[in-house]
Amino acid sequence: MFTLDSRLQQDTLWLGDYPLCRLLLMNDAQYPWFILVPRREDVSELFQLDIAEQAQLWQETTALAEVLKDCFAADKMNVATLGNVVSQLHMHVIVRRRDDVAWPAPVWGRHPAQAYTSEQLVAIKARLRTVLTGEFCFNES
Structure with missing residues (x-):
């Protein structure tokens, strides 16, 4: 059964679900910062998803990034999966603008x-x- 990591649960707001991923909004109004989490149990690395799920994750990520770029007038989209603090596989999709507080x-x-x-x-x-x-x-x- 899929369970969201407690740190993600604490730091984000649940917006909804794609076929594979839960879409979360980082609770930080300084940036439109979204997180996609595959609803799969005990997955911490991309290669732990099967090939079809890897393709689905990439499709959901790129589709989200494309609409967010237009919707929030991004200068650059930052897309990354790191997992050094939260090991559960998750993809950051962050709208960056030259006028945001952390740029560049x-x-x-x-x-x-x-x-x-x-x-x-x-x-x-x-x-x-x-x-x-x-x-x-x-x-x-």
Whole structure:
């Protein structure tokens, strides 16, 4: 059974699910920072997914990055899977703009997180509803 790592659960907001991945929003309003987590048990490395799941992860990641780039007027999309702190396989998809507080450095640990307000969260979800279509299923809770 799929269980989300406690650190991801603590630091993110659940937006919904693609066929393979859970889509999370890092609870830091300084950056549109999304995380895709394959809903598979005990997977910490890309090669632990079968070939079809690897392709599905890449398809979901690139589709998400493409819509986020347009939706949030990104100057650059940062896409990475690291897992040095959280070993559960997860893909970061981060919208970067030249005017963000950490540009051009990585966002990790640069500035203390600023949690989304309820109004900001409603706005970001509404914005995503206009661009995430197809097989994406929003978390309604």
